[in-house]
Amino acid sequence: xxxxxxxxxxxxxxxxxxxxxxxxxxxxxxxxxxxxxxxxxxxxxxxxxxxxxxxxxxxxxxxxxxxxxxxxxxxxxxxxxxxxxxxxxxxxxxxxxxxxxxxxxxxxxxxxxxxxxxxxxxxxxxxxxxxxxxxxxxxxxxxxxxxxxxxxxxxxxxxxxxxxxxxxxxxxxxxx
Amino acid sequence: xxxxxxxxxxxxxxxxxxxxxxxxxxxxxxxxxxxxxxxxxxxxxxxxxxxxxxxxxxxxxxxxxxxxxxxxxxxx
Numbered sequence: 001x002x003x004x005x006x007x008x009x010x011x012x013x014x015x016x017x018x019x020x021x022x023x024x025x026x027x028x029x030x031x032x033x034x035x036x037x038x039x040x041x042x043x044x045x046x047x048x049x050x051x052x053x054x055x056x057x058x059x060x061x062x063x064x065x066x067x068x069x070x071x072x073x074x075x076x077x078x079x080x081x082x083x084x085x086x087x088x089x090x091x092x093x094x095x096x097x098x099x100x101x102x103x104x105x106x107x108x109x110x111x112x113x114x115x116x117x118x119x120x121x122x123x124x125x126x127x128x129x130x131x132x133x134x135x136x137x138x139x140x141x142x143x144x145x146x147x148x149x150x151x152x153x154x155x156x157x158x159x160x161x162x163x164x165x166x167x168x169x170x171x172x173x174x175x176x
Numbered sequence: 177x178x179x180x181x182x183x184x185x186x187x188x189x190x191x192x193x194x195x196x197x198x199x200x201x202x203x204x205x206x207x208x209x210x211x212x213x214x215x216x217x218x219x220x221x222x223x224x225x226x227x228x229x230x231x232x233x234x235x236x237x238x239x240x241x242x243x244x245x246x247x248x249x250x251x252x
Contacts, residue, residue, distance in 0.1 A: 105186055106186055107186075108185075108186055108251060109251055109252070110252075111250060111251075112250055112252065113250045115229070118229055124228075124243075127182050127183075127184040127229075127243075127245045127247075128229060128245075128247065129224065129226045129229050129230065129231050129245070129247050130231075131249070131250055132224060132226075132231075132247035132248060132249060132250065133247065133248045133249065133250055133251070135183075135184025135185055135186065135189065136184065136186075136189070137182065137184055137189050137191055138189055139189070139191060
């Protein structure tokens with residue numbers, strides 16, 4: 001029995017040391033620019049920019065393959081912050097990803113108060129409690145659509161953002 | 177300390193941030209926020225309230241940063 005305890009302890013200590021040394025020696029430092037950009041992004045991993053998550057979007061931004069206007073939930077303030085960090089002038093000549101395209105709305109006749117959408121929401125935009133009607137705070141909604149997938153009753157839909165003074169843009173001229 | 181008071185329907189959402197002293201109860205915070213004047217349809221005797229999706233009593237005390245929510249029962 002003592003031999004077994006001793007053997008397993010030795011094994012644990014040896015492997016632990018190997019792992020500790022390996023993590024020190026083989027450590028790959030994250031690009032500090034990428035890390036900064038990732039910290040600026042909302043971190044909701046919503047995928048609306050077309051990247052898998054915010055880390056990948058930050059990598060694309062750092063590599064210059066994605067525009068600073070890529071993030072719909074981030075909005076105009078994020079465009080400015082990203083452009084400042086990258087030291088470039090944002091190209092805001094045409095409306096782009098950084099306008100939130102959709103917002104979630106709940107059909108109150110179909111909501112049973114099951115809390116599934118609340119758990120799926122990354123921005124705490126849904127107000128509700130068990131067996132109580134859920135409601136979406138439009139200000140906080142990022143339009144990612146996770147709640148739509150989570151709702152077992154199909155009671156949530158994404159609707160296009162209403163046009164307001166902040167979101168209106170001059171339409172592009174017609175091509176001849 | 178700051179607390180939020182919210183009431184969300186599909187058509188309209190009211191989200192107010194107010195300053196209240198320590199030890200404030202849920203009902204005092206709701207009254208102080210003025211949300212009852214903005215949404216006269218709210219009936220605190222009939223509607224449940226909660227903090228961050230947990231149902232609470234009206235006389236429960238609130239902590240800094242709490243989001244006090246006023247709910248409506250489901251229709252089916």
